[in-house]
Amino acid sequence: MHSNKLRFGVLGVGRIGKIHIGNLVNRIPDAEVVALSDVAGAELEAVAARFSIARTFTDYRRLLDLPEVDAVVIASPTNLHYQMIVEAAARGKQIFCEKPIDLSLEKVHAANQEVGRRGVRMMVGFNRRFDPNFLKVREIVAEGKVGRPQVLRITSRDPGPPPEAYIRASGGIFLDMTIHDFDMARYLMGSEVAEVYTRAAVMVDAVFEKAGDWDTAVITLTFENGAFGSIDNSRQAVYGYDQRVEVFGSEGMATVANNAPDSHILSDRAGIHTALPLHFFLERYAESYWREMQAFVDAVHQQAPVPVSGEDGFQAAVIALAAAKSARENRPVKVSEISAGVTSECPVS
Numbered sequence: 001m002h003s004n005k006l007r008f009g010v011l012g013v014g015r016i017g018k019i020h021i022g023n024l025v026n027r028i029p030d031a032e033v034v035a036l037s038d039v040a041g042a043e044l045e046a047v048a049a050r051f052s053i054a055r056t057f058t059d060y061r062r063l064l065d066l067p068e069v070d071a072v073v074i075a076s077p078t079n080l081h082y083q084m085i086v087e088a089a090a091r092g093k094q095i096f097c098e099k100p101i102d103l104s105l106e107k108v109h110a111a112n113q114e115v116g117r118r119g120v121r122m123m124v125g126f127n128r129r130f131d132p133n134f135l136k137v138r139e140i141v142a143e144g145k146v147g148r149p150q151v152l153r154i155t156s157r158d159p160g161p162p163p164e165a166y167i168r169a170s171g172g173i174f175l176d177m178t179i180h181d182f183d184m185a186r187y188l189m190g191s192e193v194a195e196v197y198t199r200a201a202v203m204v205d206a207v208f209e210k211a212g213d214w215d216t217a218v219i220t221l222t223f224e225n226g227a228f229g230s231i232d233n234s235r236q237a238v239y240g241y242d243q244r245v246e247v248f249g250s251e252g253m254a255t256v257a258n259n260a261p262d263s264h265i266l267s268d269r270a271g272i273h274t275a276l277p278l279h280f281f282l283e284r285y286a287e288s289y290w291r292e293m294q295a296f297v298d299a300v301h302q303q304a305p306v307p308v309s310g311e312d313g314f315q316a317a318v319i320a321l322a323a324a325k326s327a328r329e330n331r332p333v334k335v336s337e338i339s340a341g342v343t344s345e346c347p348v349s
């Protein structure tokens with residue numbers, strides 16, 4: 001069966017790159033990792049040794065030149081995604097790219113066009129779609145069990161801010177963090193977002209202000225089907241990663257609470273105590289990272305469309321840019337204001 005394995009090269013062996021490597025090596029039998037690339041040489045060698053991967057390159061182009069690499073995972077900093085996508089597509093590699101595709105909508109569009117032109121697949125890393133809890137809510141809503149969806153609520157708060165250098169390169173809270181929530185909103189409601197109204201501020205750490213960013217936001221969404229949504233974000237929840245969702249409709253409501261490492265409840269004189277939520281994304285979404293990569297491998301093997309396309313990456317980026325504009329200008333922003341002039345046609349997903 002060895003020859004049927006999809007052979008991966010991974011570009012970037014940082015926080016998320018290591019997760020994908022671990023899943024491909026240990027949990028996806030019909031895939032293998034044959035090469036890694038990172039500019040951080042010592043870390044590259046350490047990761048290669050840990051996962052017994054023979055080939056390492058500090059120049060990713062040399063990895064892309066390997067004919068035995070069928071597919072790449074792009075897990076480098078966001079500002080490198082576009083160039084890596086274009087070059088990988090030109091060499092006929094199948095592409096799994098971390099979110100966001102790029103910070104510029106024109107480049108997201110151009111990347112999608114290039115992927116289509118070269119006839120390769122590209123899946124975008126909106127992993128939360130593969131979380132078993134959110135997947136269940138999606139099914140419930142799609143099956144009409146809450147009736148006509150009327151209000152979506154998403155609470156999405158990180159346990160603490162990322163390092164300053166990460167913040168500066170991230171594209172800001174909406175393109176870096178809330179982009180997952182925007183994708184979740186489209187996915188759960190089965191409708192596109194028409195308008196965004198955002199209030200944002202710096203309440204957690206002045207480092208965000210220095211970087212021209214915000215750390216706290218409340219976003220009101222109006223969907224094309226007339227439903228409303230609200231997303232609230234913070235870069236710091238002192239009790240841990242807070243990831244809750246609610247879809248309310250004419251026939252009922254579906255909710256997802258936080259996941260905890262265990263479900264004990266201690267009752268004593270002081271009160272009722274239980275475990276804090278799983279600390280951050282690596283723990284909370286471990287299952288979803290595995291499932292999304294398995295879905296990508298399956299799509300390539302079966303020559304089927306990928307479940308999260310470049311078009312999904314484009315749409316989430318449009319909403320993120322609308323949210324940022326709304327925060328800056330303190331007014332509701334129609335999504336069409338942002339996407340006008342940039343076509344999102346993506347011939348091959």
Ligand SMILES: NC(=O)c1ccc[n+]([C@@H]2O[C@H](COP(=O)([O-])OP(=O)(O)OC[C@H]3O[C@@H](n4cnc5c(N)ncnc54)[C@H](O)[C@@H]3O)[C@@H](O)[C@H]2O)c1
Pocket residue numbers: 011012013014015016017037038039040043058060075076077078080098099100125126127176281
């Ligand atoms: N889906 C998710 O839940 C999720 C979570 C975290 C990060 N991300 C995304 O993944 C990407 C990486 O984020 P991270 O947190 O892992 O960052 P990171 O800084 O931990 O890792 C990035 C790695 O890329 C390497 N790199 C830099 N230049 C390179 C080059 N030219 N060639 C090869 N490697 C290079 C860095 O040395 C580093 O090891 C970002 O786009 C981020 O938005 C997604």
